[in-house]
Amino acid sequence: MNIIVCVKQVPSSNEVRLDPVRKTIIRDSSKAVANPFDVTAVEAAVQIREKHGGTVTALSMGIPATEKLLRDEIARGADKAVLLTDRVFAGADTLATSYTLAKAVNTLGGADLILCGKMATDGDTAQIGPELSAWLDVPCVTDVIEIKETDDRHIVCVRNTDAGTETVKVELPAVITVVKNLTIPRLPSIAGIRKSLDAEVRLVKAAELGADPSRIGLDGSPTQVIRTFPQEKKGEAVKIEADKAAAAVMELWEEL
Amino acid sequence: MYDLIQSADKIGAEYLRDESRSTGHAEYAVFAKNEEDVLNALRFANEKDLNVTVQGGRTGLAGAAVPYGGLILNLSQMDRITGMELQDGKYILYAQPGVVLLKLRKMIASRKLDTGLFDESSLGIYNRFFTDKEQFFPTDPTETSATVGGMAACNASGARSYRYGAMRRHVSSVRMFLMDGRCVNVKRGEAFANGLKASLPCTDGSSVDFTLPSYKMPEVKNASGYYAAPDMDLIDLLIGSDGTLGVIVELGLILDPLPEAVWGSACLFEREKDALSFVDKVRGEKNIASLEYFDKGALEILRQQKANGSAFASLPDVPKRIESIVYAELHCRDEEEALGSLLRIGEIAELAGGNEKDTWVARNQSDLDGLMFFRHAVPESVNMNIDKLRKTQPSLTKMGTDMSVPDDKLFDVMEMYRRDIEKTGVRSAIWGHIGNNHLHVNLLPSSTEEAGRVKEMFKEWAKSVTSMGGAVSAEHGVGKLKASFLEIMYGPEHIEEMRSLKRTFDPEWKLGCGNLFSKGEEEKA
Amino acid sequence: MGIKIDRDKCVLCEACVASCPNGALSSGDEICIDEEKCILCGACVNNCPMEAITLEKEQAAADEGSSGIWVAVQQQDGRPIPAALELIHKARELADIKKCTVTAVCPGKGSGFEKELIEAGADEVIFCISENMADSDDDAYARILIPLIKERNPETVLFSATILGRSAAPRIAAKLGTGLTADCTALSIEPDTGLLAQTRPALGGNLMATILCPGTRPQMATIRPGIFPAPFPDETRTGKAEYLRAGDTTGRGFEIISAEAKKESGGISDAEVLLVAGRGIGSARNLKKVFELAELMGAKVGVSRPLIDMGWAEYPHQVGQTGATVAPKLLISLGVSGAIQHLAGMGGAKTVVAVNTDEAAPITRQADHVIHMDCVEFVDELTRSFKERKEL
Incomplete structure (x- = not known):
């Protein structure tokens, strides 16, 4: 089975500091990591491969430095890595990103199964998986908490729904998005890291994908952030008098 | 002036024990919030002739914070950062003893410090710290709810001490009250022994004069008994003294830049x-x-x-x-x-x-x-x-x-x-x-x-x-539970040297009773 | 296209350098951008106090022919979910500013609840009836809406950010080639352009971002349930309903084999309301009272470590670093002093009420509401109040 796993580079921390004087935002840019949900997806893919054979390809769109993270996925068990990296990809929102990833899946000759993390820790949008499935015109199962079985033509998995959980069976190819604790990703071994150092990470530019220039990067992104501002923090605690305590707490409870 | 002093049966039974899971007894307890409270507590203990056991996070494994009758002096509410300095390119955080390690780490990592007690100069250093390279405090005992005061008292270490050494190395100053209310404020590099003879200046102009024990400490990781060596920096004696010499009220903590x-x-x-x-x-x-x-x-x-x-x-x-x-x-x-x-x-x-x-x-x-x-x-x-x-x-x-x-x-x-x-x-x-x-x-x-x-x-x-040339307590301190090992390690004569050193700091033998060694002959009588 | 820095406005304050999540900016005689690192995310644009940085892009003009605000209604057992009513009500408020209509569109098996939707603020209700469709069928939900939106050309389509909404909306957005903002917590109309301003938490809630979709239609967003208040039905409102039969949604290579309703885990980690008892509760007998109160409130009970040590409660009830991490909507802390390990375990709680005789206990620093009284008395009083309420 050919499995493609989409991996995104995210900052290691979502911590935002405010400059005490200017009140401008300060972010720590020093460390980037693979989105933890995607690391789980890679592990899930490797487990499927260990049972059924095939290859696991880690696919990412990002700046050239993302290559390092893709190597790390190889150390964790992926067979191949592909990095879509080109100036014209920059500024992509989820629509442009999913379009670009869909083009890449087709350029790589398609896949039997495409795994994505349910969402990325920096954006929290959870949109890439279902958008990708729409571009590829294949079924999609989001919020998957367990992969039950796979054969050449189907995958059976359990997903979260608003009312509980559901077991669904979908025809392959399909896109599956997984929760972070679907499985525990293994840590790479020194042997795995050694192997990843010599592995090839295929770099792909926009031209190679045959992508419509108006659908990629900043120009292909309909949404635009116009303002960012820090979340208001919890203020001082409110004191409630003892004689009004029960009524006040009752009110808080009713507001839920 | 003794408002804060409460009867020990009013507070929880957990204050009678620590992580060693051994239990002691006490008559009174104080949760000090500032130096004034500490001084009042000591005065009260002197008036009533009470033993004093200092407590921080009670995470110790050797029972040093388990009360030995008398008064519990709990410092866990003295938990503020009082200032900052920059010395030889390193940031120094001045911390009260009750600052919890986990909180210290979070403050340093997020660079969000409560600067309420900072003076102008500290604020200036803080602004620099805010945008500087990420820092960390290297001493890392497993139990992150330990307080820095407790960590200094037992010269704590942790996994990273393999490279960074124990707590001692990362403390630049100790401010300590003696049982009689005098204060010593020692900065690293300012007060040394002359051979084994030592004189520690107090803030009131007086001094504590004493002789250091003459044993040679083993050349291994060691938190057993007083740190003693000829010509030593006297701050090193106070660190690791297991609450027997004085009450630590402020520490200068040296930060290191976090490795890339x-x-x-x-x-x-x-x-x-x-x-x-x-x-x-x-x-x-x-x-x-x-x-x-x-x-x-x-x-x-x-x-x-x-x-x-x-x-x-x-x-x-x-x-x-x-x-x-x-x-x-x-x-x-x-x-x-x-x-x-x-x-x-x-x-x-x-x-x-x-x-x-x-x-x-x-x-x-x-x-x-x-x-x-x-x-x-x-x-x-x-x-x-x-x-x-x-x-x-x-x-x-x-x-x-x-x-x-x-x-x-x-x-x-x-x-x-x-x-x-x-x-x-x-x-x-x-x-x-x-x-x-x-x-x-x-x-x-x-x-x-x-x-x-x-x-x-x-x-x-x-x-x-x-x-084998080893130490009986490498990091937990001796406390009460390992006092008998200390005697095995150093022998009765050296224990006697430690006793007489303690007596110069605490002649009435009130502080940290039962820690390190027993009072000796008089007690048995 | 790209980031442009106006050197005349720039004062080299380096706020942009500090804000870049990729370390792409550096400062010298002027601000430099490393193109190998820049992803055109615009973080520096929004952080520049001098407004010296701009992000230029080719902007297609919006389709002038689109109009109206749509709310995609989600159903459960043939009824609209509460979040849908909240959203219709909010849409009404926006439509009144825009002077346009609100359409509630309801794919699924249910129908006949137009009155409720109109009274919440809709002018028009469209039922797309598919008797065999499961409530959770995101695939069918999207397939039904896509042609309808294409045909009727609304200016805006809003979804509840439920599991269904967050799965179906992206498929629709991609098929329509339009933008979608996830999990919004605020919506407004930009005064000068009339565009929908969609505000959402970013970076795990550390930052809020306001997003526009100027060039493509419809403007689409999923909105977090429970953010907007539930509407009071306005019985004077009138509107019309349209009944459509949805096309066949089977044979898509997608099949729901079985469904299981939400299980009560019994654990405290996912409790919505949590009572946490500490040493101040005093005795095992008093702890029983807390369990009784919890029963009345539909809450669960957690305890601090000393109570476990004393054998009053079992380990699974322990809140803290070494016990369970909890994130209830309402946490009522009863006689807990608040050791740091305990506080670490309850950091995710939304509203914290601390009941303690010690006003300076560390727990009060983590609380939204502080009640200075004996926690057992408090438990007794609250129990009385809830019992009275039940009798009413």
Whole structure:
């Protein structure tokens, strides 16, 4: 089975500091990591491969430095890595990103199964998986908490729904998005890291994908952030008098 | 002026014990909020002729914070950062003793400090700190709810002490009240002994004059008894004095820049002897910040906890064939250097009989957190096991050692541990700081009779470890529980030297009674 | 296209350098951008106090022919979910500013509840009836809406950010080639352009971002349930309903084999309301009272470590670093002093009420509401109040 796993580079921390004087935002840019949900997806893919054979390809769109993270996925068990990296990809929102990833899946000759993390820790949008499935015109199962079985033509998995959980069976190819604790990703071994150092990470530019220039990067992104501002923090605690305590707490409870 | 002093039966029973799980007794308790409160408490104790036991987070494992009658002086509410300085390119944080390590770490990492007590100069330093390279405080005891005051009192260390040394090295100043209310405010590099003769200036112009003990401290990781050496910096005496000389009210904590690359690697071995041989060979690798060990007993308890507890479900599986794990943390200038070290570690593991495939590597924070959770799950599992046993046998306490030996004695000491444990027939789990040949041998006796045998065995070990040139307490401090080991280590004459030193600081013998050594002849009479 | 820095406005304050998540900016005689690192995310644009940085892009003009605000209604057992009513009500408010209509569109098996939707603020209700469709069928939900939106050309389509909404909306957005903002917590109309300003938490809630979709239609967003208040039905409102039969949604290579309702885990980690008792509760007998109160409130009970040590409660009830991490909507802390390990375990709680005789206990620093009284008395009083309420 050919499995493609989409991996995104995210900052290691979502911590935002405010400059005490200017009140401008300060972010720590020093460390980037693979989105933890995607690391789980890679592990899930490797487990499927260990049972059924095939290859696991880690696919990412990002700046050239993302290559390092893709190597790390190889150390964790992926067979191949592909990095879509080109100036014209920059500024992509989820629509442009999913379009670009869909083009890449087709350029790589398609896949039997495409795994994505349910969402990325920096954006929290959870949109890439279902958008990708729409571009590829294949079924999609989001919020998957367990992969039950796979054969050449189907995958059976359990997903979260608003009312509980559901077991669904979908025809392959399909896109599956997984929760972070679907499985525990293994840590790479020194042997795995050694192997990843010599592995090839295929770099792909926009031209190679045959992508419509108006659908990629900043120009292909309909949404635009116009303002960012820090979340208001919890203020001082409110004191409630003892004689009004029960009524006040009752009110808080009713507001839920 | 004594408003804060309350009767000890008004506060919780937990203030009568600490993590050593031994219990004491007290008549009064004070939760001091500032220096004034501390002074009042000391005055009250002098008036009423009470013993004083200082408490912080009560996370100690040697019972130093367990009250010995009299007054409990709890400093956990003195938990503010009072200022900042920059000395020789290093940031110094001035902290009250009740600052909790976890909170300290969070403050440093997020750079969010409560600057309410800062003066102009501190604020200036803070602004610089805010945008500077990320810093950290290197002393890392496993229990992150420890307070910095407690950590200084027992000269705490942790896994990273392999590289960074114990707490002592990271304290630039100590402000301490003596029992008579005088204050010493010592900065590193300002007050030295002359040979063994010493005079420590007080803020009121007077001084404490004393002679240092004449023993030669072992050249191993050591938190046993007063730090003493000819011509020493006198601040080093106050650190590690186990609450017997004075009450610490402020510490200068030296921060280090956080290394660019912090990686972890666990090497799994099928035989303990391979793990030891790996340790022996890997010591030459310069970037290692910590070198930790887990034996088959520890791994077995972990497997059980993983099987029956959801809290540990996310731990990685350790294959049954694995007998020992050695964890090494790398602190490097950059990732390239870290990779070089990691690959050399792999080679050494294979040379020692391991396999590069049997390794776990963490190269980012979330993987490191995973390995950290694994390391902490070991003591936590054992504690849970003890708690279970104690429900039916409340007299049992956790029986663990804290001894260190020189590098060339690692194989010998391990052989001794294995031989003697087998003789007692008690279930065991060994883990700890193998880089310093400092292993915590923990026994899980299932009866008071077994506990008695273990106690005897520990006494024998104290003698053997001393003769190997080791220390009876490498990091937990001596407290009350290990006072008898200290006598084995140094002998009665040197204990007497320590007693007379204490008397110059605390002539009425009120502070930290029962810690380090008993009062001696008078007490028996 | 790209980032442009107006050198005349720039004062080299380096706020942009500090804000870049990729370290792409550096400062010297002027601010430099490393193109190898820049992903055109615009973080520096929004952080520049001098407004010296701009992000230029080709902007297609919006389709002038689109109009109206749509709310995609989600159903459960043939009824609209509460979040849908909240959203219709909010849409009404926006439509009144825009002077346009609100359309509630309801794919699924249910119908006949137009009155409720109109009274919440809709002018028009469209039922797309598919009797066999499961409530959770995101695939069918999207397939039904896509042609309808294409045909009727609304200016805006809003979804509840439920599991269904967050799965279906992206498929629709991609098929329509338009933008979608996830999990919004605020909506407004930009005064000068009339565009929908969609505000959402970013970076795990550390930062809020306001997002526009100027060039493509419809503007689409999923909105977090429970953010907007539930509407009071306005019975004077009138509107019309349209009944459509949805096309066949089977044979898509997608099949729901079985469904299981939400299980009560019994654990405290996912409790919505949590009572946490500490040493101040005093006795095992008093702890029983807390369990009784919890029963009345539909809450669960957690305890601090000392209570476990004393054998009053079992380990699974322990809140803290070594116990369970909890994130209830309402946490009532009863006689807990608040050791740091305990506080670490309850950091995710939304509203914290601390009941304690010690006003300076560390728990009060983590609380939203502080009640200075004996926690057992408080438990008694609250129990009385809830019992009275039940009798009413």
